[in-house]
Amino acid sequence: MKTKKILSIITMAALLLAMLGTVTPATAASYDKVVYAYATFNNIPSEDVLATVEEAINQITREKIGVEVELMPIMIWDYSSTVSLALQGGEQVDIFQTLGDLNTSISNGMSMDVTDLVAQYAPEAAELIGANWLAATSHNGRLYGLPTFKPIALTPMLVYRQDIADALGLDMSAVNSVADIGAVLEAVKAGYPDMTPLAAVNTGNIGLGLTVPDVDYLTDNYFSPKGVLMNDELTVVDFYASDAFTQLCNTAREWYLNDLVMKDAATTSSTAAELMSSGNYFAYLASYSYPEADTAASLEAQTGGYDLGAKIVSSAFLDTSSINALTWCVASTSKVPEAAVKFLNLTFTDPDVVNLIIYGLEGRDYVLSDGFMSYPEGQEASTVPYTAQLSCGTLGNFFIMYPMAGTDPESLAWELEQNQNAKTSVAMGFTFDSSSVKTEYTAVTNVIEQYLPGLICGSVDPATEIPVFLERLQEAGIGDIIAAKQAQLDAWVAANK
Amino acid sequence: MEKRRKTRLAKTGPLLLIAVPGILYLLINNYLPMFGVFLAFKDFNYFKGIFGSDWSGFDNFRFLFKTRDAWIMTRNTLLYNAAFIIIGTIAAIFIAILLYELGQRRRVRLFQSALMLPNLFSWVVIGFVVYAFLNADTGFLNNTVFPWLGIQPFSWYSTPGPWPAILILVYLWKYMGVTSIVYIASIAGIDKGVYEAAQIDGATKIQQIIKITVPLLKPTVIIMVLMAIGRIFYSDFGLFYQVPQNSGRLFGVTQTIDTYVYRGLMELNDVGMSAAAALYQSVVGLLLVLGANALVRKLDSENALF
Numbered sequence: 001m002k003t004k005k006i007l008s009i010i011t012m013a014a015l016l017l018a019m020l021g022t023v024t025p026a027t028a029a030s031y032d033k034v035v036y037a038y039a040t041f042n043n044i045p046s047e048d049v050l051a052t053v054e055e056a057i058n059q060i061t062r063e064k065i066g067v068e069v070e071l072m073p074i075m076i077w078d079y080s081s082t083v084s085l086a087l088q089g090g091e092q093v094d095i096f097q098t099l100g101d102l103n104t105s106i107s108n109g110m111s112m113d114v115t116d117l118v119a120q121y122a123p124e125a126a127e128l129i130g131a132n133w134l135a136a137t138s139h140n141g142r143l144y145g146l147p148t149f150k151p152i153a154l155t156p157m158l159v160y161r162q163d164i165a166d167a168l169g170l171d172m173s174a175v176n177s178v179a180d181i182g183a184v185l186e187a188v189k190a191g192y193p194d195m196t197p198l199a200a201v202n203t204g205n206i207g208l209g210l211t212v213p214d215v216d217y218l219t220d221n222y223f224s225p226k227g228v229l230m231n232d233e234l235t236v237v238d239f240y241a242s243d244a245f246t247q248l249c250n251t252a253r254e255w256y257l258n259d260l261v262m263k264d265a266a267t268t269s270s271t272a273a274e275l276m277s278s279g280n281y282f283a284y285l286a287s288y289s290y291p292e293a294d295t296a297a298s299l300e301a302q303t304g305g306y307d308l309g310a311k312i313v314s315s316a317f318l319d320t321s322s323i324n325a326l327t328w329c330v331a332s333t334s335k336v337p338e339a340a341v342k343f344l345n346l347t348f349t350d351p352d353v354v355n356l357i358i359y360g361l362e363g364r365d366y367v368l369s370d371g372f373m374s375y376p377e378g379q380e381a382s383t384v385p386y387t388a389q390l391s392c393g394t395l396g397n398f399f400i401m402y403p404m405a406g407t408d409p410e411s412l413a414w415e416l417e418q419n420q421n422a423k424t425s426v427a428m429g430f431t432f433d434s435s436s437v438k439t440e441y442t443a444v445t446n447v448i449e450q451y452l453p454g455l456i457c458g459s460v461d462p463a464t465e466i467p468v469f470l471e472r473l474q475e476a477g478i479g480d481i482i483a484a485k486q487a488q489l490d491a492w493v494a495a496n497k
Numbered sequence: 498m499e500k501r502r503k504t505r506l507a508k509t510g511p512l513l514l515i516a517v518p519g520i521l522y523l524l525i526n527n528y529l530p531m532f533g534v535f536l537a538f539k540d541f542n543y544f545k546g547i548f549g550s551d552w553s554g555f556d557n558f559r560f561l562f563k564t565r566d567a568w569i570m571t572r573n574t575l576l577y578n579a580a581f582i583i584i585g586t587i588a589a590i591f592i593a594i595l596l597y598e599l600g601q602r603r604r605v606r607l608f609q610s611a612l613m614l615p616n617l618f619s620w621v622v623i624g625f626v627v628y629a630f631l632n633a634d635t636g637f638l639n640n641t642v643f644p645w646l647g648i649q650p651f652s653w654y655s656t657p658g659p660w661p662a663i664l665i666l667v668y669l670w671k672y673m674g675v676t677s678i679v680y681i682a683s684i685a686g687i688d689k690g691v692y693e694a695a696q697i698d699g700a701t702k703i704q705q706i707i708k709i710t711v712p713l714l715k716p717t718v719i720i721m722v723l724m725a726i727g728r729i730f731y732s733d734f735g736l737f738y739q740v741p742q743n744s745g746r747l748f749g750v751t752q753t754i755d756t757y758v759y760r761g762l763m764e765l766n767d768v769g770m771s772a773a774a775a776l777y778q779s780v781v782g783l784l785l786v787l788g789a790n791a792l793v794r795k796l797d798s799e800n801a802l803f
Contacts, residue, residue, distance in 0.1 A: 087543050088768065108767070109544035196634075203743065263633040267654045267742040332544035439556070442761035442770065443563040449760055450745040459655050460746065476563060 031062055032339035037072040037086075037096045038357070039079040041390035042381055045360075049385040057356050064350070065342040071357070073388060084110070093331050094340040097394065098145070100325045103219050106139050107435040111329035115143040117337055122146070122345035128397070129348070135429035136323035141495075145329035146344055150398030151289035151415035152323055153316035153422035156211045159272075159299060160283035162309040164188065164195075175311050178211050178251060181285075185260040188282045198255065199281035200265035201272045204453025207285025208252055212244045216319040216425035218485055219432045224448040226441070227482040232426050234493060236486045238478060240452075241470055249455045249462035256458025265457035277304030285313070289393070291414045294407055316418060319425040326394050347396030354396050360386030373402035430492045437484045440477030447476045537772040557773035566757060574753040577737075578729040580665055582722055588673050590714060593680035594706055612674025620735025627667060627740050655746040664751070667740055668733070676721075683717040684710055719793060727786040730754065730778045754778060 045053075054071055061067045072093065074082045083096045087110060098105055105111045115138075118126050126134060129149055137145045158172075158181060165172055168191045170184055185197035201207045205223060216229040218236065227236045230244070239245055255261040262268065262281070272284040288295040288310070296310040328347070330340045346353045359366045359373055365384045366373050381387055392401060399412060434441050451469040454460040533547075540553040561567055592612065599605045615623070630637045631653035639650040653659070687710065695705050732753035741751045758774040794801035 084768075088547075109542035112544075204745070263652075264654060266746070267744040269742065438767060438770075439560040439563055442560040442767075443566070446566060446757060446761050450748040453745045454655060459652070475565065 031058075031066055031068040032336040033068045033070060033092075034094045034336060034339050034343050035070045035072055035092045036343065036357075037074060037079075037083055037093045038388070038395060039076045039097060039099065039391060040073040040388045041076050042387050044073055044075065045386040049360075053356055053360050053386050056361060057353055060350065060352055060356075061343060061346065065339070065346065067336075067339040067343050069343060087331055087333055090333070092335075094334040094336060095344060096329055096331060097148075098325070098327045098329060100221055100321065102137060102145065102324045102327045102329075103139075103431055103434055105329060106144050106431070107433050109332050111144040112332040112334065112337055113142045113144060114146075114330050114337070114341060117330070117341040118143055118146070121338055121341040122348075125345045125348035132428070133323050136320045136431070137327045138429075139431050139433065145324075145327035146348065147323045148326040148328065148394055148396065148398070149348060150326075150393045151419060153318060153415075153418035154210070154287035154289050154322065155312050155316040155418070156207070156285065156287045156314040157292065157295060157310045157312050158184075158283050158285055159276075159296065159308060159310045160184075161276075162296075162307040164192065164282055165309060167191070172309060172311050175313060177313055178208065178248075181313065182251070182255065182260070185255065185282070186258070189258070189260060192282070195280055195282055196259070196262045197282045198261040199272050199275035199284040200262055200268050200270070200457065201284055201286045203269055204266050204457060206252065206261055206265050206457050207287075208248045209456055210287050211285065211314045212248065213315050214317050214423065214425075215239070215244075216317075216427050217321055218319070218427065218430065218489070219321045219324070222321070224445060224452065226444055226448075226478060227485045229425065229427055234426060234489065236482050236489060238470070238473065238482060240466070240473060246462060246466060249458070249466065252456055252458035253460075253462055254458070261458060263459070266453040266459045273299070273302040276306065277302075279304060279306070289415060289418070291408070291411050294411045297406065316422040317425065318422050318428065320428060320430055324431065328396070344396075349397070349400075351400040354401055358388050358392060358395055358401055360384065360388075368402060369405070371402060372405040372407075374405040427489060427492070429496065430489055432485055432488055434481075434484075437477070437481050440480045443476035444473060444478050444481060447472045534772060534776050536769055537776045539769055541768040553769065557767075557769040558777065560761065560770055561754075561758075561774060561777060566752065569749060570752045570754050570757045573750065574730060574732050574755075577661075577664065577732065577753065578725070580661075581668055582725045582729075584665060585669065585672060585676060586718060586722065588669055589676040590680050590711070590718070592673055592677040593684055594710060596677065597681055597684045598702070598706075609674070609678075612677065614674070615671045616675045618671070620733075620739040623667065623671060624735075624739035624742065627663070628742060631663075654742055654744045657747050657750045660741065660747055660750045664736060664740065668736060671736075679717060679721065680714060683714055687713050716799075719797075723786065723789055723793065726789045727782055729785055730782045732756070734759070 050071055050073070054069060057071075058068050061069055076099075079097075080099055080101065083093060086093045096110075098111075102111070125146055129146060133147050133149075134143060137143060137147050158175060160172065168187055170187055172184070175181060175184055181198075188195060188197040198206060210222060212230075214231060215225075217225045218228055220226050220228070225239045228239045229235070230237060230239075230242060252261070256263070262275070268275075272286060275281045276284065290298065292310040292312060296308040299310075300306065300308050328344055330337050330344070334340055347357065348354075355373075362368060364376075365386045367376050375381065375384055375387075381389055388395070389404075392398060395401075399416070403409065403412070447469070451465065451472065455462060455465055455469065536547065536550075537557055538552055538554065539547075539550040540556070541547075542550045545551070596605055596608060599608070618626075628636070631639075633639060633650070633652050633654065636653070638653075643650055691709055691713075692705055695709060700708065732755045734755045737751050737753045737756050738759065741747045744751075754774065754777075758771065761770075790801055790803060
């Protein structure tokens with residue numbers, strides 16, 4: 001009896017201890033430690049591997065800015081919620097990136113006002129990025145972050161199977177607009193009856209939404225705009241009530257009824273890359289920031305190795321979100337904002353630091369020849385100990401990263417030129433603060449989710465569905481959102497023009 | 498007196514100790530987070546923190562009732578759960594009785610395992626199993642069954658009509674086996690003597706089931722139903738989100754409070770509104786449990802939960 005009692009007490013104690021868990025002792029550091037949280041599309045490296053990369057970065061940063069860095073890679077789909085929970089829970093995260101939601105993080109106080117810190121500790125980065133771009137990450141004249149410096153002009157392209165285009169003798173150079181695509185798809189359907197000509201890009205999106213030229217989404221999500229500027233005018237309008245939208249839906253409907261586009265595009269959970277890999281699809285429509293040939297070449301590996309081509313079908317357009325979608329912010333809860341800004345500066349100006357973050361250690365994780373990066377013999381992205389290669393357009397300065405072997409050095413020049421010459425919105429620099437209408441925002445988002453995928457993928461009849469959609473949007477309060485946007489825009493115009 | 502207390506403690510002490518981890522778990526996992534409910538009444542700001550953020554009254558609750566969706570999602574949540582409780586209980590008891598009557602043989606174990614198996618699948622997997630049946634281009638129904646029967650292919654994911662039936666069917670397929678275990682256990686606990694007496698009196702198998710098994714299952718049914726009613730405002734997220742493949746056309750019949758909150762807040766990531774939705778569900782859920790229990794107490798006080 002007594003032994004049983006003792007045994008049970010011991011078991012209890014063991015359980016309790018197990019629940020308490022282990023406490024890691026804090027290391028004494030003479031340098032400020034900055035935690036850098038970034039989104040990765042690759043595998044999360046192990047702790048040991050991460051430590052080696054951190055150490056290599058620290059060797060540079062200790063000397064240059066007196067700061068130590070802790071890398072915190074987070075899978076892309078967990079990123080926003082992980083960072084937001086970490087900050088709520090008081091965990092140390094000093095630097096984080098926005099994924100299209102800079103407005104939200106400004107209005108809920110996640111991003112720190114870094115106007116003075118950047119002027120003092122990151123003048124090089126600020127100069128490199130330029131005042132025009134920094135305006136896009138400012139609100140009421142205060143700076144809240146540094147936008148990623150990369151090719152931002154997204155150009156809508158038709159990515160297609162070159163082998164099939166050749167076999168059918170299609171003249172792809174004649175495809176210059178959405179209107180020209182239909183004929184090509186018809187030809188493919190006739191030549192290859194078993195194929196579905198057009199694949200979805202992702203759930204509820206066949207790429208048509210972004211092909212309307214000159215739309216400023218006023219910092220809304222591209223896939224669910226709520227009030228936009230069109231045709232260089234400063235009047236906020238409902239995108240879904242526009243003729244351009246009706247026309248898109250009619251096109252989609254026509255394709256759908258003629259079997260030119262996949263039938264379950266509105267609900268599929270497959271992405272364009274997976275669909276193309278299956279060999280049953282001819283093309284998809286999406287926007288890229290690289291030249292046609294580079295885009296096609298870089299996509300081949302992910303799409304089943306078929307010979308691909310790409311053709312620009314609409315023009316690039318720059319608005320505030322093209323710049324601030326990926327913005328590096330200092331967390332408002334950071335205890336070391338100076339050190340954080342100093343480190344951010346390095347990610348824009350120091351090639352060694354950027355290349356360490358993205359490719360890891362030279363020799364182990366990648367090899368360099370003539371300034372081009374490739375994986376070591378027999379290794380690839382999924383097998384090297386560390387790589388964040390797929391995050392290339394999201395970390396600091398894209399232009400100082402080693403280009404991957406196989407890309408054209410001329411492309412960088414083309415990309416820089418697109419950045420400078422693409423058509424720019426009249427409201428460039430304006431950011432919308434949604435906090436006064438967040439109830440309406442949530443309600444409208446739900447209505448859009450319900451109606452948009454079916455309309456834009458052609459699975460419902462626009463003639464009957466668009467009126468219902470518009471009515472439901474009104475009920476949910478899109479009018480209030482548009483009015484709030486217009487008021488803020490007017491104030492912005494008065495202050496900036 | 499003193500001595501009695503001592504012996505009582507000696508008797509219950511070890512048991513209490515065994516319960517300690519469970520109690521701690523309950524406190525840490527279920528009671529500690531409750532502290533956060535006041536966030537539902539705050540305009541949460543990361544810089545000002547949990548305590549420093551401004552109070553915002555009932556503002557965070559407004560989005561729940563902003564559109565006609567409020568009615569649709571509340572209706573869907575309640576009706577689906579009511580259907581699950583009623584149909585699910587009947588189906589589970591039916592299966593329990595069938596399995597029990599088969600006796601303790603190998604085939605019973607086979608049936609039981611087969612019925613249990615769907616419960617081990619995640620909703621994502623089940624979503625794709627359903628998708629394999631219903632896909633517009635390549636689905637089993639449209640591609641194989643319908644041509645064979647001479648029926649026109651049907652666009653399942655953009656027609657709301659059949660979805661309530663589909664969802665209930667999928668729910669039963671997944672959970673029937675597991676819920677029946679509870680009933681098998683309580684049937685096994687029924688005194689065999691009662692059945693023997695009935696047999697001697699000439700009762701048939703069917704009569705035994707209707708007159709003995711079913712009435713004696715009543716307390717178990719009541720407890721299970723009460724527990725289910727407590728969660729009637731919560732929906733099985735995976736069932737309503739994964740199985741219809743998040744198809745917008747179907748929201749009218751698949752939108753529940755949980756999916757609405759998830760969809761609405763994915764973009765905004767708003768702490769206050771999420772807390773408000775959770776609080777709303779909990780409060781109404783609690784009221785329903787209390788109400789249902791009061792009703793049971795009035796009708797049949799022996800079987801009330803508390």
